[in-house]
Amino acid sequence: MNRQSCIESMLYWANVSVHCGEDYQVIFPPSCRVGADHHKNYFTPFPMGRPNVAIDEIADLSWWKNFTSDHRSIFAVDPDNDFLAGYDHGQQMGTMHVANHHIVCGKKFFLWGNNPGGFVWDKVLTDHDGPYLELMVGAYSDNQPDYSWISPYEIRSCKQYWYPIKKIGGVKNANLDAAINLERRDPDTVFLGFNTTADLDGAKVVLNYGEKTFSETIDIDPNTPYVKLIPIDARVNDRQITGMLIGPDGRELVRYTPVVVEEQPLPELVENPKPPAEYESVEELYLVGLRLEQFHNGIVDPMPYYREALRRDPYDLRVNTVMGIRLIREAKYAEAEEHLRRAVARTTRNHTRAKDVEPHYYLGIVLREQGKLKEAEDELWKAVWRDDFQRAGYTELAQIRCIHGDYARALELIDSALDVGARSSKARTLKAYILRKLERPQEAEAQLDRAVECDPLDVWSVAERCFLHGKAGSALEALAHNRGDQLQQMLEVVTDYGKLGATEEALAILAQAEAAAGPYASPLVLYYAGYHHLNLGDTEKARTLFDRAAAMPTDYCFPFRHETLQVLSAACELCPSHANTWYYLGNLCYYLEQRERGIAAWEKAVSLHRNHGLALRNLGFAYGRIPEKRGMAIARYEAAIEADPQNVACVPELDKLLEKTGRGAGERLALLESRMETVQKSDPTMLRLAYMYNETGQYDKALDILTTRRFHVWEGAAALHQPFVDACLLRGLAHLEAGRADQALEDFRLASTYPENLQAGRPGDAGQGPKIYYYTAIGYRAAGKPKEAEAALHKALEGRVADGEMNYYRLLACRELGDTKGSAYQKQRLSAAIAALEEPEVVDAYAKFGGENTPNERVAHRSAEAAYLKGLAALAEQDLGKSKHWLQEALKEWSGMIWARYFAESPDQAGEKR
Numbered sequence: 001m002n003r004q005s006c007i008e009s010m011l012y013w014a015n016v017s018v019h020c021g022e023d024y025q026v027i028f029p030p031s032c033r034v035g036a037d038h039h040k041n042y043f044t045p046f047p048m049g050r051p052n053v054a055i056d057e058i059a060d061l062s063w064w065k066n067f068t069s070d071h072r073s074i075f076a077v078d079p080d081n082d083f084l085a086g087y088d089h090g091q092q093m094g095t096m097h098v099a100n101h102h103i104v105c106g107k108k109f110f111l112w113g114n115n116p117g118g119f120v121w122d123k124v125l126t127d128h129d130g131p132y133l134e135l136m137v138g139a140y141s142d143n144q145p146d147y148s149w150i151s152p153y154e155i156r157s158c159k160q161y162w163y164p165i166k167k168i169g170g171v172k173n174a175n176l177d178a179a180i181n182l183e184r185r186d187p188d189t190v191f192l193g194f195n196t197t198a199d200l201d202g203a204k205v206v207l208n209y210g211e212k213t214f215s216e217t218i219d220i221d222p223n224t225p226y227v228k229l230i231p232i233d234a235r236v237n238d239r240q241i242t243g244m245l246i247g248p249d250g251r252e253l254v255r256y257t258p259v260v261v262e263e264q265p266l267p268e269l270v271e272n273p274k275p276p277a278e279y280e281s282v283e284e285l286y287l288v289g290l291r292l293e294q295f296h297n298g299i300v301d302p303m304p305y306y307r308e309a310l311r312r313d314p315y316d317l318r319v320n321t322v323m324g325i326r327l328i329r330e331a332k333y334a335e336a337e338e339h340l341r342r343a344v345a346r347t348t349r350n351h352t353r354a355k356d357v358e359p360h361y362y363l364g365i366v367l368r369e370q371g372k373l374k375e376a377e378d379e380l381w382k383a384v385w386r387d388d389f390q391r392a393g394y395t396e397l398a399q400i401r402c403i404h405g406d407y408a409r410a411l412e413l414i415d416s417a418l419d420v421g422a423r424s425s426k427a428r429t430l431k432a433y434i435l436r437k438l439e440r441p442q443e444a445e446a447q448l449d450r451a452v453e454c455d456p457l458d459v460w461s462v463a464e465r466c467f468l469h470g471k472a473g474s475a476l477e478a479l480a481h482n483r484g485d486q487l488q489q490m491l492e493v494v495t496d497y498g499k500l501g502a503t504e505e506a507l508a509i510l511a512q513a514e515a516a517a518g519p520y521a522s523p524l525v526l527y528y529a530g531y532h533h534l535n536l537g538d539t540e541k542a543r544t545l546f547d548r549a550a551a552m553p554t555d556y557c558f559p560f561r562h563e564t565l566q567v568l569s570a571a572c573e574l575c576p577s578h579a580n581t582w583y584y585l586g587n588l589c590y591y592l593e594q595r596e597r598g599i600a601a602w603e604k605a606v607s608l609h610r611n612h613g614l615a616l617r618n619l620g621f622a623y624g625r626i627p628e629k630r631g632m633a634i635a636r637y638e639a640a641i642e643a644d645p646q647n648v649a650c651v652p653e654l655d656k657l658l659e660k661t662g663r664g665a666g667e668r669l670a671l672l673e674s675r676m677e678t679v680q681k682s683d684p685t686m687l688r689l690a691y692m693y694n695e696t697g698q699y700d701k702a703l704d705i706l707t708t709r710r711f712h713v714w715e716g717a718a719a720l721h722q723p724f725v726d727a728c729l730l731r732g733l734a735h736l737e738a739g740r741a742d743q744a745l746e747d748f749r750l751a752s753t754y755p756e757n758l759q760a761g762r763p764g765d766a767g768q769g770p771k772i773y774y775y776t777a778i779g780y781r782a783a784g785k786p787k788e789a790e791a792a793l794h795k796a797l798e799g800r801v802a803d804g805e806m807n808y809y810r811l812l813a814c815r816e817l818g819d820t821k822g823s824a825y826q827k828q829r830l831s832a833a834i835a836a837l838e839e840p841e842v843v844d845a846y847a848k849f850g851g852e853n854t855p856n857e858r859v860a861h862r863s864a865e866a867a868y869l870k871g872l873a874a875l876a877e878q879d880l881g882k883s884k885h886w887l888q889e890a891l892k893e894w895s896g897m898i899w900a901r902y903f904a905e906s907p908d909q910a911g912e913k914r
Contacts, residue, residue, distance in 0.1 A: 001455060002150045003426050003492075005365050005396060006328055009147035009294045013106060013138040014160060016095065020133040023090030024064040026109040027171055029081035031259045034266060035061065035074040038144055043266040044074070051113075052764055055800055064133055067113030069764020071121075075143050076107035077267065083174040085165065086135050092167045096174055096195075097137055099160045106138025106146070116754070117761030124713060124759060145295050152392035155423050155454055167225045168193030173256040180256045182243040187234035193227040194245045194254070196220050202248040210236040220245075272845050273300050276308035285309035286318045292845075293326065300845045302326075315346045321359045328366060330593045331562045337366045344379075357382060361389045364396060369562070373400050384416070391421030398430060403501035407437045425455035426496075429464050433500065436468050444468050459489045460496045467505055476512035476520075486519040494528055495563050503532045523549040523557050523584070524564065531567040534574065546571045550578035554614060559588040572601075579609035586618065595622065613644030620650070624657045633657055641675065651675050652685040662895060665695040683711050690723045695898050699731035706758065713759040721760040725751045725768045726898060729775055733902075741783040748776040766799030770809040777813070793817050803833035804865075805899075808872040830873055837866035864894035875903060 002008050018024075028035075028046065035046040042053055047062040052069045059066035061074060076084070084107040087094030111133045112118030122131045139158040140148045150156060161176055168181040169191065181193040192207055199221040207214040209232040220226050232241070238258040245253045273292065279285050289305035306326075309319045320343035327336035343359035354360065364379035377400055384393040394417035401410035414431045421427065428451035435444035445468065451461040459479055466475040479493060480486050490513055497506040510529040513520035530545030549571070559568065568585040575581065582605040590598030599622050605615040617640040623633035637654035640647065651672065658668050669692045672679050679685045686705055693702035706724040713720060732747030751772045754762055777792035796813040807830040814822035841862055871886035887904035890897050 001155045001425070002152060005152050005392065006325055006362075007152060008150055009296070010150045010156075011138075011141055011145055011147050012158075013108075013136050013141065013144065016097070016135045016162065017132050018086050018095055018135055019129060020064045020086075020088070020111070020131055021090065022065045022114075024086065024088050024133060025062050025170065026064075026133070026135070027062065027085040027087055027094075028076040028107060029078055029083060030172055031080060031261055032076045032078040033261045033264070034077035036077055036143060036267075037075070038073055040143055040267070040270045043077070043269065045266070046074070046076070054802070055764075064111055064131070065114050067111055067118070068115050069113070070115065071110070071112045071118055073108060073110045073144075077142075078107060079105070081173075083171070083179075084135060084137060085171045085174065085179070086133065087165070087170050089169065092169070094165045094171070095135060096163050096165050096171065096179055097135065097160065098163075098174055098176055099137065099139075099158065103158045104137055104139045104160055106136070106142040106144075108134075108136040108138070108144070110134040110136065115761070115764055117763060120713070120759050120761040147294050147296065149294065153395055153417075153421065153424050153426055154391075155425065163195075163197050164222070165195040165225075166223075167227055168195055169227075172258075173254055175254055177247075177253040178245050180243055180245065180254045182241065182256050182258070184238060184241070184258075185229065188231055190230045190232050190241060190243075191227070192230055192243050193225060194220060195222065195225045196245070196253070197222060200247060203253075204246040206242075206244040206246060207232075208240075208242045208244075209233065210240050272842060273305070276304045279305075279308075282309045282313050282316050282319065285312075286316070286322070289319075290322055293322070297845060315342050317343050317346045317356065317359070320346070321362065324359065324362050324366065328362065328369070331369075331565050332592075332594065333366050333369045337363065337370070340366060353385070354382070355386075357384075357386045357389055361393055361396075364393070368396065368400065373403065376400060387420055390419075391417050391424070391427070393417075394420075395424075395427055395430065398434070399499050402430075402434065402437075403499075405501075407434050410434050411438065423454050425451040425458040425461060428454060429458065429461045429496075430500075432461070432464050432468065433502070436464070441468060457483075459483065460493050463493045463505075463509060467508075472505070472508045473512065475509050476516060479509075480519075487513075487522055487524070490520065491524060491528065491561070495561060498532070498563065503536060507532050521552075523552045523554070523580070524559060524567075525549075526552070527564075527567050527571055527581075527584075531570050534570055539574070542570075543574055546575045546578065546581065550575065550580045552580075554580060554583065557584065559584055560591055562592070564588055565592065577608060579605040579612050579615070582608065583612060583615045583618075586615065590618070590622065598622070610639075611643040613640050613647055613650075616640035616643055617647060617650050617653075620657070621653065624653070624660075630657060630661055634661070645675065646678055648678055648682045648685070651678050652682060652688055655685075655688055659896060664895070665692055668692060669696055683709075687711070687720065687723065690727070691896070694723055694726050694730065695896060695901075697730075699727045699734070702727040703731070707755055708757065710757045711759055720758050721754065722768075724755065724758060725772065729772065730898070730902065732775065732779065736779060736782055741779055745776065745779040745783060748772060748779050752776075766801045766806065768806070769799060770796045770801060770806040770813065772796075774809040774813050777816070790817070797822070803829045803836065804869065805872065807833065808869075808876060811876050827873070827876070830869060830876075834866050834869045834873065837862050837869070861894055864890045864897060864900075867893065868897055868900045871900065871903060 033046055035044045035049065044050060044061065047060050048058055049061050050057060051059050051061060051067045051072065055069060080101065082098050082101045084097045085094055112121040112131065118131065126132050137160060140156065165171060165179050168179065169183065170181045171179045172182050173180050177197060179195045183191045185191050190207060190209070192205070194205065201219045203218055203220050205216050205218055205226060207230055212233065214230050218226055239260060242255060242257040244255040247253050273288050276285060279288065285305045285308050289302035292300055292302040306319050306323055309316055320339040324336045324340035324343065327339065340359050340363040344363060347354040347356050347359060360379045361383035364376045364383060367376035367379060377397060380393045380397050383389040394413045398410045398413035398417065401413060411434050414427055414434060417427050418424065418431065428447045432444040432447035432451065435447060448461045448465050451458055462478050463475045466472060466478050476490065479490055483489050490509060494506045494509055507529060510525055513525045514529065526545045526549035530542040530549065533545065534542035565588055568581060568588060571581045572585055582601045586598045586601030586605065589601060599619065602615040602619045605612050606619065616636050620633045620637035620640055623629040623636060634654065634657060637650055637657065640650045641654065655668050655671060672689050672692065679689055686709055690702045690705045702723060706727065711720060728747045728751035732744040735744035735747060754760055773792045773796035777789040777796065780789035780792055793813045793816055797810055801807065807826045811823050811826035811830065814826055867886045867890035871883045871890060874883035874886060884904055887900045890900040891904065
């Protein structure tokens with residue numbers, strides 16, 4: 001449901017978690033021969049394909065047991081079938097989902113997999129009975145993300161059905177009545193099985209094979225499946241075999257004939273956006289920008305595409321319209337009006353009645369938000385000439401008439417909206433409100449009933465029913481019954497009434513919320529109440545409420561509505577000395593992409609209250625994203641920490657900023673150690689502390705953290721195990737330098753373990769293995785154990801690695817084993833890694849987890865990594881001067897590269913001379 005006046009994009013998926021194991025199989029329809037990964041940036045043949053896209057090994061992707069190296073999501077590319085299932089062949093039970101595939105078009109499974117990393121997640125996310133798998137289905141979407149557009153005030157619905165299946169060994173087709181499995185077990189034998197969703201006495205099983213037919217009459221129910229092995233003529237072709245279940249009334253319930261699917265090329269991959277200048281047409285620029293907005297892309301900004309399009313054609317209808325909508329969402333109404341007036345000028349040029357009335361509609365919205373109601377009505381009336389915007393346009397017009405108290409006209413207008421869009425809980429409730437004002441209670445009651453039919457969770461209709469029944473004082477209690485976020489639900493209702501000019505109703509609910517406290521103990525309740533009193537002309541009452549709101553704790557007060565911008569702006573204007581009000585206004589403005597205004601509001605808050613820790617922290621955050629203002633960011637963060645030493649966010653954010661600005665590890669470590677009470681509250685900050693101990697050579701302290709603290713892994717997290725390996729190896733190398741080979745070997749062995757407290761599992765590839773085992777070999781050689789050393793060198797060559805640092809260690813291992821061909825190959829892969837890093841960066845616009853660094857910073861890290869690998873390549877060739885040059889270049893760009901520092905300071909410790 002879209003309750004707002006702007007078009008939005010939506011994503012809907014339902015997720016069912018199922019127990020799985022060696023015998024578990026996900027069943028896509030038999031005609032499905034292609035699967036997709038997230039964003040459709042990889043397609044795979046199905047069911048036979050690569051469990052790990054990076055490994056050229058083929059297995060049956062429908063079985064959980066085959067995902068032995070990593071987790072995976074696979075979406076069915078299946079435009080023709082209504083079902084998805086999962087089946088445990090060991091327990092002979094499964095789960096069936098059925099829905100209209102034209103609406104519920106998404107079918108997917110996700111699994112952590114049959115691998116050590118997956119087992120860690122099993123421990124984190126499940127009870128004690130083994131792994132789980134997610135069966136997922138999407139409506140109006142066949143991928144994640146795959147957003148579709150939902151119009152203003154539109155309601156969408158879908159029907160999904162889940163039911164159990166058992167003892168039929170899988171499924172080939174299913175619907176709401178039954179599921180069928182048909183398998184040719186031998187040339188002359190067919191297995192036939194049925195599950196049903198209802199009790200059926202006297203149903204008929206039919207198997208046609210060639211010109212012959214097997215049939216029998218059965219009784220079947222959901223707990224009593226039908227299964228049978230049926231002998232057939234071995235000469236019959238699979239396509240000549242059809243199984244059917246016919247109900248007692250003669251209606252065919254389900255059937256299946258084995259399908260033959262011709263091999264087709266895999267679909268084209270999704271295209272990464274090119275730089276705006278590379279697109280030839282304005283239309284392409286518009287569509288690229290629109291897709292980025294539609295998919296809520298957090299990595300690539302659509303604005304450069306729109307700007308380039310408008311540079312080429314300043315009056316382009318489509319681009320100006322979408323820019324206007326975007327600016328409405330950001331509450332930048334004056335700028336939105338400018339773009340929408342351009343769009344209107346283009347579409348009505350030469351005295352033309354517009355075919356595309358979208359800019360008229362959104363211009364009406366912009367004018368309404370600016371209080372220009374007469375002009376807004378004029379534009380909205382133009383929009384309703386076309387039925388595309390009649391539902392939304394008439395709804396907006398009805399709300400404006402309510403503001404004027406013209407309820408008779410408002411009723412006509414909302415009826416016109418319902419004529420074209422009857423399924424709208426908001427429009428139904430609005431009509432009920434209007435009928436109440438016209439003293440027609442029975443009709444109003446009927447509309448509220450219809451509203452609940454449209455949306456059983458609708459809250460506005462609950463409040464309006466209380467006002468209709470003369471029970472205004474119980475509206476809040478009614479709203480709170482079986483609801484979610486009670487505060488936000490209440491504020492949404494208050495906002496609905498506010499848009500109608502229904503100040504009395506809004507204040508009645510707000511007064512109840514103030515009295516109830518509990519979940520409603522929020523400054524926003526008092527701010528809204530003050531705003532409505534201000535609109536009534538009661539300035540002193542408004543001032544009192546604003547004073548009280550500003551004096552309340554700031555905890556869990558997160559304004560996000562456009563309407564709240566008007567409320568907080570009014571409060572700042574009437575009571576400009578309240579630091580907290582400016583702080584809230586800054587939060588909202590920054591969220592709405594009004595960043596300069598947000599920063600100015602936070603600075604105002606700090607000028608009024610110099611120790612406002614939250615405003616100071618937010619200024620640090622904001623300035624930190626402006627390269628030329630990072631000095632100011634550091635100062636603001638430092639002030640924030642002094643003002644509120646317990647703020648967990650400030651310390652790691654400041655440390656990241658100091659790292660980006662090139663501050664040394666010693667200075668950063670001093671910051672963390674001076675705030676240990678705060679640092680210890682946060683897993684990510686403790687992880688940074690461990691990295692810093694490694695960087696400063698304090699390996700014992702790093703390992704003390706990494707072996708004793710219970711870390712809690714989060715989805716998208718990385719590098720939990722890396723500092724542990726680094727500490728073990730670097731401490732081991734220090735022991736080796738001091739002649740303590742046995743202690744070095746203990747550390748090298750420790751490096752290959754995965755402490756449970758880190759919640760990190762062994763990866764599907766070799767991971768850091770080549771590095772660990774190469775140094776283990778060096779340790780054995782120092783201990784006088786050549787056989788063990790040789791075994792460790794062979795171990796360093798086991799498993800798959802991505803091109804990069806590990807090729808250096810494999811090159812050395814091959815060289816020491818006398819494998820000239822192998823060392824040449826590893827040198828080639830190391831060179832390939834360097835070349836890849838020196839290519840222009842292609843930002844993965846569709847990454848599930850976006851990095852926090854700016855594009856320039858990512859390029860710098862790639863450059864540092866390339867320099868580090870060049871240093872290793874030169875080191876392998878015993879060119880110490882060249883190696884040191886490149887390693888120092890790497891450190892200039894990224895001072896935290898501890899292995900670059902290690903080799904730069906002691907290149908002879910690479911192992912080549914040992």
